[in-house]
Amino acid sequence: MTSTSNGLAIAAKGLHKAFGEKKVLDGIDLAVPQGTIFSLLGPNGAGKTTAVKILSTLIAADSGELYVGGHDLAAEPQAVRAAIGVTGQFSAVDGLITGEENMLLMADLHHLSRTEGRRTAAELLERFDLTDAAKKPASTYSGGMKRRLDIAMTLVGDPRIIFLDEPTTGLDPRARHNMWGIIRELVSGGVTVFLTTQYLEEADELADRIAVLSDGRLVAEGSADELKRRIPGGHVRIRFTDPTAYQAAAVALREVTRDDESLSLQIPSDGSQRELRSILDWLDSAGVEADELTVHTPDLDDVFFALTGPTAGSAAVPNQSKETVR
Structure with missing residues (x-):
């Protein structure tokens, strides 16, 4: 070598x-x-x-x-x-x-x-x-x-x-x-x-x-991005102020977790541009406009804890990074 x-x-x-x-x-x-x-x-x-x-x-x-x-x-x-x-x-x-x-x-x-x-x-x-x-x-x-x-x-x-x-x-x-x-x-x-x-x-x-x-x-x-994609938990959260739009989006989108109190939907996603475009296309085809869309992706804290287990006591408490589109 x-x-x-x-x-x-x-x-x-x-x-x-x-x-x-x-x-x-x-x-x-x-x-x-x-x-x-x-x-x-x-x-x-x-x-x-x-x-x-x-x-x-x-x-x-x-x-x-x-x-x-x-x-x-x-x-x-x-x-x-x-x-x-x-x-x-x-x-x-x-x-x-x-x-x-x-x-x-x-x-x-x-x-x-x-x-x-x-x-x-x-x-x-x-x-x-x-x-x-x-x-x-x-x-x-x-x-x-x-x-x-x-x-x-x-x-x-x-x-x-x-x-x-x-x-x-x-x-x-x-x-x-x-x-x-x-x-x-x-x-x-x-x-x-x-x-x-x-x-x-x-x-x-x-x-x-x-x-x-x-x-x-x-x-x-x-790379950091490659490691983050190995960890589950990424999702897109969509929030509405109009209950009718919220109900329509819940029907139009697949594999959603509903939160009726906050009028928000959570969709599993790796945060990629392709998946984000697909979600927006679904909303457009249903004639629904969201008030806020937030992308949640696992960060290196999540990667560290998932891969090294509870011995990583000196690392920071894991959290999730967010990017909001209004």
């Missing part, structure tokens, strides 16, 4: 890892195309961080064929390290020195010359809007600033693949959205991002493909 011929930045087949008697990763397969965002979801203890540590050469797999950046992980670990950057759950920033000094330290670790190191540090500090704070101790930075500095430090070596292990944990909503913008910018420049997160909205917002990990196994993979 190679990852260069088929455009994969990361390729894993039969990845196993156990700690003692506990199987943490039980034969997982991964395929991450170059220049995309791949998100690995799962409850605490599912094996997300272990997968990142293995693919970033921090710990060894028990078995499996693993390629990162076109390099065999077992045979060419140094080549893999040269191609990747890693930002873990906890910031690698040293709070006792300034932001600029943190950047220059990374430049030294990457064996950049003094001139090149200073130029790279200055460019990245400006790119991440940290120039004004560059001379201040990193301990004075906000959580969002520390995260930006952390990623800037990761980019000193110009990696083409970046592992982000829960990069927005603990950030406020504004800082989280700013981080999303940074991640999108990285990918637009051709970088591949391997993202683990417990924020389902984050995966929905960013990822081109999502894999759901539960008890060491991949239980589903696909």
